[in-house]
Amino acid sequence: MKTVIRDFPVRSAIAGACLLGLLLAPGCKKPEDDLGLSVLDPADTLGTVRIDTTRILAWPRLDDSIRTSALSTNEIGSYVDDRFGLVATGTATQLRLSLNNVGPADPTLVCDSLILALAYFPTDPVYGDLDPQQIRVYRLAGDLSTDSIYYSNRQPATDGIDLVQSGTGLFTPSPTVGPVIGGDTLDPQVRIPLDPALGTELLTQWGQATMVDNTAFLAYFKGLYVVADNTGQAPLQGGVWRLNLLDGSSKMTLYYHNGAGTSSAFDFVVGTSSARYTAVRFERSQASVPGVAEALADSTLGQTATYIQALGGMRTEVRFPNLGNYAAASLHALAKAELVVPVDGDFHATYVPPGQIFAFRKSDTGSDLLVPDQIAGQGQVGGLYDATNKEYRLNLTRWVQGVLNGTYANTGLSLVAGSNGVSVNRAVLNGPQATDRPMQLVLTFTTY
Numbered sequence: 001m002k003t004v005i006r007d008f009p010v011r012s013a014i015a016g017a018c019l020l021g022l023l024l025a026p027g028c029k030k031p032e033d034d035l036g037l038s039v040l041d042p043a044d045t046l047g048t049v050r051i052d053t054t055r056i057l058a059w060p061r062l063d064d065s066i067r068t069s070a071l072s073t074n075e076i077g078s079y080v081d082d083r084f085g086l087v088a089t090g091t092a093t094q095l096r097l098s099l100n101n102v103g104p105a106d107p108t109l110v111c112d113s114l115i116l117a118l119a120y121f122p123t124d125p126v127y128g129d130l131d132p133q134q135i136r137v138y139r140l141a142g143d144l145s146t147d148s149i150y151y152s153n154r155q156p157a158t159d160g161i162d163l164v165q166s167g168t169g170l171f172t173p174s175p176t177v178g179p180v181i182g183g184d185t186l187d188p189q190v191r192i193p194l195d196p197a198l199g200t201e202l203l204t205q206w207g208q209a210t211m212v213d214n215t216a217f218l219a220y221f222k223g224l225y226v227v228a229d230n231t232g233q234a235p236l237q238g239g240v241w242r243l244n245l246l247d248g249s250s251k252m253t254l255y256y257h258n259g260a261g262t263s264s265a266f267d268f269v270v271g272t273s274s275a276r277y278t279a280v281r282f283e284r285s286q287a288s289v290p291g292v293a294e295a296l297a298d299s300t301l302g303q304t305a306t307y308i309q310a311l312g313g314m315r316t317e318v319r320f321p322n323l324g325n326y327a328a329a330s331l332h333a334l335a336k337a338e339l340v341v342p343v344d345g346d347f348h349a350t351y352v353p354p355g356q357i358f359a360f361r362k363s364d365t366g367s368d369l370l371v372p373d374q375i376a377g378q379g380q381v382g383g384l385y386d387a388t389n390k391e392y393r394l395n396l397t398r399w400v401q402g403v404l405n406g407t408y409a410n411t412g413l414s415l416v417a418g419s420n421g422v423s424v425n426r427a428v429l430n431g432p433q434a435t436d437r438p439m440q441l442v443l444t445f446t447t448y
Contacts (some may be wrong), residue, residue, distance in 0.1 A: 047448040054441040056432035057319040059302030060295050065153035066312040069277035073121045073422045078228040079128040079238035086283035090227025092156040093276035094144050095268040096214045103207030108259030111199030116192040119247035125175035127424050128239025132170035136229045137163040140222035150277035152312040156225045165193040187249045199254050235288040240424045245270040280311045303433040309426040310417035319412035327404045331445035337400035341392040342437040344428035353427035356383050356418035357392050362411040372398035
């Protein structure tokens with residue numbers, strides 16, 4: 001038998017444990033009493049107390065900006081989330097010479113076209129809908145460096161001149177079907193025609209010192225900032241494109257011919273050697289469904305609904321003010337501690353929750369530290385999204401035990417979206433006082 005304690009303070013838990021001890025007093029036992037023990041869930045065996053009423057305080061807060069440089073993907077695009085408001089992203093990147101000593105100089109060279117191609121990441125290439133978007137491309141006014149760390153809130157300096165070819169119009173994402181160019185089917189990608197005047201400028205550098213190597217070229221051409229500019233987007237419109245700038249298809253190609261009519265092409269590449277990062281802008285006032293702004297202004301509203309949002313958007317703070325009381329409850333060893341975090345199931349079909357959430361404890365200075373269960377490995381801590389039950393479950397046994405024995409201060413936890421620097425996934429979470437499926441900390445103690 002298993003004792004389940006609900007709606008009782010710690011002193012009731014002690015009484016329940018004592019009662020359980022009386023129930024388990026030695027007595028006669030039939031040989032068949034052991035049958036089936038091997039198939040029982042360890043949490044359902046004799047000598048355990050389960051408590052699921054630990055007091056929880058929860059509220060959302062704006063997250064700190066996060067590192068987005070030198071990660072696996074970059075984001076471009078914007079959408080208006082009905083619950084979270086506008087999310088607008090752009091990517092700044094260097095471009096590098098595909099070979100050194102470009103030239104020779106030739107005054108007869110003529111630019112035919114200049115195309116910026118950005119490959120989609122094969123996994124979850126679009127968050128939101130496949131609506132057409134206005135994309136702007138600007139020339140960077142400042143240097144980027146692979147030795148520097150760039151954060152999501154840093155808007156890059158540009159010259160303010162849109163390089164997208166006039167008359168190009170809107171760009172409609174096609175993340176699963178590649179374009180056919182010259183009879184060849186390419187990887188799925190965004191292809192942005194740029195102003196031929198930039199191509200002409202680059203051709204004048206053929207054979208010059210600026211084209212000797214990448215050090216010289218990057219001093220002359222700092223890079224590009226590609227960003228969505230969708231003024232007037234309606235709620236549930238638009239999306240963020242997840243791009244793979246490490247793919248060889250991501251490059252700027254200059255097509256040109258010489259005076260003799262011979263056609264050529266030259267690639268300016270991105271790759272691992274180029275500095276690049278994603279910048280994001282949030283406008284939560286554009287949310288059409290109330291909730292986020294109110295909860296950020298009044299933390300008590302987080303008790304019914306709270307929020308997480310990747311790319312440095314929002315995190316949820318969770319506190320367990322009475323957790324330390326169990327240390328004096330004579331419940332002996334903690335067998336398991338699991339934080340159950342249900343997701344509000346009412347969300348737009350393409351605004352899927354993060355695939356995983358992480359729990360961070362706090363250092364003495366307030367910085368994030370991994371919980372010991374996370375250090376032990378993903379299989380230990382869990383936190384993966386269960387789409388069937390619409391919830392996350394975090395195994396926090398080591399951390400809670402550390403709080404009970406004084407190893408860790410009871411500073412609470414921060415819940416943060418996984419893939420924070422390379423996605424914009426978000427979720428509305430049920431708070432600990434939600435009327436249906438509230439957030440719970442489920443503790444299982446042994447009593448022997």
